[in-house]
Amino acid sequence: MDVTRKLEILADAAKYDASCASSGAARKDSRGSQGVGSTGGMGICHSYTPDGRCVSLMKVLLTNACLYDCHYCINRRSSNVTRARFTPDEVVQLTLDFYKRNYIEGLFLSSGIIRSADHTMELVIEVARKLREVHHFRGYIHLKTIPEASQDLIALAGRYADRISINVELPSQHSLNTLAPEKNLARTQQAMGHIRGKIDERHAEKRKPNTPKPPPFATGQSTQMLVGADASTDATILGCADQLYSAHRLRRVYYSAFSPIPEPSAILPLKAPPLIREHRLYQADWLLRFYDFKVEEIASPSSPNLDLALDPKLSWALQNRATFPVDVNRAPRELLLRVPGLGVRNVERLLAARRYTRLRLADLIRLRLQMKKILPFISTADHHPARLGLDSDSLRARFLPPPEQLEINFGAPPAPTPADFISARSGEL
């Protein structure tokens, strides 16, 4: 099988992994070396495919042969896809060739599990080792690791990689038992804890005065959860994500709406979830991480699923009308962050500007805030919305997109949301 055909199969097999970010790596570059590569700061999206996703890293599997039988996965052992396998040298060469042409930021390497976790990890690590040690490659490397692999191998992977990840895939063991019988949440969490320990350790070493620089280790880990393949509610999914963020300090949790695959399994739901659900989960995730929201505020036990028609912040605001209107000239930062339509960056701008002036509507218009959205929720020197307006039930109706427009919105770029301050530039949404 030639490299073109292998690339076709092994890129196709990797496309269901949503993570492609190449940001957050330690700063390094190729000056003074014979090699190429640099990382640090925001990652770059070098292209976009018509699915709206950023192409940042060359995302491939080393092999799509797999012992496991995860039913949502095209590579599981009971699927009939054509199997292929790269040699480590082939992946190394492709990475370098693509990188030098500025097609990519680096490599995202994953693999089906062959023979054993350790054997598979060794092959994956070999690619990264060659890139770093033989070719002096300083670009981004993201390695997928396997929870059951030995700690020494995971540590070695972390030495070569900028980011390592283990996918939890589903938020409960119960779901895993049915859909991914070889996977285990406890072992995954254990491995994540171990990786966090390594990352923290290196961080502490680096800060010690008068000690030599410790060997490199990945600066972050991330994971992915599938949405819509099992019956988990958004509250369960976000609860799991929240727990992972706090227990293992993950950089990112990716949510990937389960989508039809060419080799469907008999025990999967027939219907893919609406893509908008995935989008709402990302918005909710943002609220947890940057806006000080708690999971229960966004997805409560009594209504455990996010409103698909409204973004989660707006939805929260409509259920907590007593908090509003918020006075933009006086309210503390935490409260401004709760205003629908106000992102982190604009809150900072308002805080800066109001030190010198009393904010009026014209100022907000000049900042190009989404006036229609924020007006009912704020007051300014010259604007005091009637409480009445806030209490009226028509407020929700006002924000609901007309039904046919909702359809169109599925295909539209993510509406400006709390996430708008991190533009899609970073390749993270």
Place this chain on the structure above:
Amino acid sequence: MRTVVIQPEYEAWRSAARQLLAQRVPPEDVLWADDAQESPLFMQEEPAQMAAPAAPPVKVPPAFLDLARSAAAHTDARRWAMLYRVLWRLTLGAERHLLSMPTDPDIRQLQDWCKAVGRDIHKMHAFVRFRLVSTHPATGREQFVAWFEPEHRIVRLATPFFEKRFAGMDWSILTPYECAHWDGTRLHFTAGVPRSSAPDEDAQDELWRTYYRSIFNPARVKISAMQSEMPKKYWKNLPEASLIADLIAGSSRRVQGMLETEERSVKPAPNNAYLQSLHALNQQQKSVTPDPGLP
């Protein structure tokens, strides 16, 4: 009223502005033009008139210099006058906190220009495509050439990134108004060239298209999301863009095909020692930690 004609570059504006400020010339009294505009109405200022008298130097916040350097790369003809006006307000106008006033119309305008310039730089970092043209006979270094059409005058701001990233290869980035070259030791700039000076294809482009085709998921087409990040104006210089139309056209047929595929039944686990050890481990764990009963 005096007219100041400068090279369309930040450094030229800065030295002219420094002299004007030293002479306490208010912004309303200056007409700015750069030679990119090539208007016969404008005359070069007499050097004698520009000579700086001994006025005490004024202090400028460093943040303004960054803002100015970036805004200066924008192609809007009003930028020189705007920069001078803001400089004046910040210093002699005693509005020292002006930069923290994002609601001020002048600041807003400068920030908008900076944002457009920043985006242009970012797109250049993303969409430049190097083509291998030769290997240096003496050094053995690979030599690459790329073509790019920036919207603003960003070549000097954007190329230090390429120097850091591609130190181990020789490269040139050609643009219509200025070209950058790296030979392993020095970054230098030459005048712009026409598109025809750059190579059209690279031997790897076909493999790259294979990757692009394979990584696309036909089940989640979002064309407008793609286009807002990768506007059509860039497509003509991206080797992969020629595939876009066909990928979109074929997507619904491919999804339909997947939905109509008969479901694969579950196969029994193969007789494999590693798998058996995993299943045993799972059984063990199950008896230790009771399932929380979540869905």
